[in-house]
Amino acid sequence: MRPPIDGPPTIGAPLDHGAVGEWCGGRCLVGVTGDQLISRAQRHDVGVDQLLALVGLTAGRCMICRSCHAQAVDVSRSGGEVRGLICRYCKTRVATYDGSYGPDAPFYRACRCTDRGTEWLIRIQAATAQYLERTASADSVAAGPQHRGNRAILAEIIRDVQARGVDPYNVWSTGSIESLPRLARPPAVARETGEATRRDPPLARPSCARDCQQHDEHIYIACFPTPTIVRDRDYHRGDDMTDYPISHYVGWTRQLPPVKRVAQHGRTCVDALIKIMPGTEQEEALLKAAAACPQCGQQLWYYRADPPSKPNTP
Ligand SMILES: [Zn+2]
Ligand SMILES: [Zn+2]
Ligand SMILES: [Zn+2]
Ligand SMILES: [Zn+2]
Known part of the structure; x- marks a missing residue:
């Protein structure tokens, strides 16, 4: 294993990769200038302060592999919804899983950060599942039908990272292989096979x-x-x-x-x-x-806030 990056990153400061520089490939979020950071924030409609906060919480490292420096503000292929900060290898990994390279593309195994043994493969799949689950749930919290936007989604992701840490399932620390989150079949594949059930x-x-x-x-x-x-x-x-x-x-x-x-x-x-x-x-x-509860017949809406629109009452 290569030496980890220690200490909080300094945004906009000259990048000191130390031993990391040779394998993270540069262009890392911890090293970009203020102007570059602003342009990334604008491109994805998130706040510069939000990017800084998340880079700080993640120590500038990829939210999936947790070793490489994060380089990309990752957004979903379908809706452009922000998902997190990851390295270029993990970005390819998620895109492969997403179906961007076709439904049969194998799970992408490359990264700069490790020797990639079998246990690493299990853990990187779990880390990908963990990452996608967090962003999906942040998306669903932020996205009431009337309220969708990358700032709201990223605010949820930041809140969740503050509350549960970057690695809530301890994928890269104490989590035993059996206990790790599992990566389901890619949505692109599942959509086809699951269609009959879902009519x-x-x-x-x-x-x-x-x-x-x-x-x-x-x-x-x-x-x-x-x-x-x-x-x-x-x-x-x-x-x-x-x-x-x-x-x-x-x-x-x-x-x-x-x-x-x-x-x-x-x-x-x-x-x-x-x-x-x-x-x-x-x-x-x-x-x-x-919808109404199939058991008791009451509306399922369980928030104190008002529903997005009044459900039709027959
Ligand atoms: Zn990564
Ligand atoms: Zn990596
Ligand atoms: Zn089932
Ligand atoms: Zn009920």
Whole structure:
């Protein structure tokens, strides 16, 4: 292993890569000038202060491999939504997984930072899953139907990194191989194979087992007998950000099996699960906004803030 980068980076200061310089390839965010940083911020419609904050929180290193210097403000292929700060190798990795190189492209293994043994391959896949899960959940928190924008998404990512750290699953430290998040099949592939299941609206789809491994993404619904505080939950824009008790919870995850994600909300949430089904993040948002609970018949909207639009009442 090469020596890690120590200490917080200094933005705009002459770049001192030390032993790192020979393999990070330059153009790193820790070394760009103020003008370059401003132009990157403008290109992706995020704040310079936000980029500085995230570079500081991540010590200037790639949020996936955690070794190379971050070079790119990474955005999604489909919507241009900001996902984080990563190195050029990890950017190719995520783009390959995204389907940018076709649905059958193998997982991209290169990086500058390591000897890339088998354990590293497992960990870099887990780190990619961790990265995408964080950004997907930040996106869903920030993106009420009326409220979408890279500043809001990046604010959520920064908040989450502050709260849980850059590596919440300890992919690069103490996490055992078995406990790491798993990278589901690429969405480009899953869309094709999952289409038959998904012609029906989400609530009409057959329920999955809690340990389902067949679908790359799931929506889950919990209906609590009494209002309950749910750990590690999402909030809506304008929401009361304290942990208030809620009667329902609806979540979306790419973790497999899905119950693993549910367990992160606490045992009571696992016990209150009434349905797990294959479904997309967008369908999850629609369920929250407009659907009634299949168990108790009440609206699933569980935030204190007002729903984006009044659901139709029959
Ligand atoms: Zn990287
Ligand atoms: Zn790397
Ligand atoms: Zn399933
Ligand atoms: Zn209910």
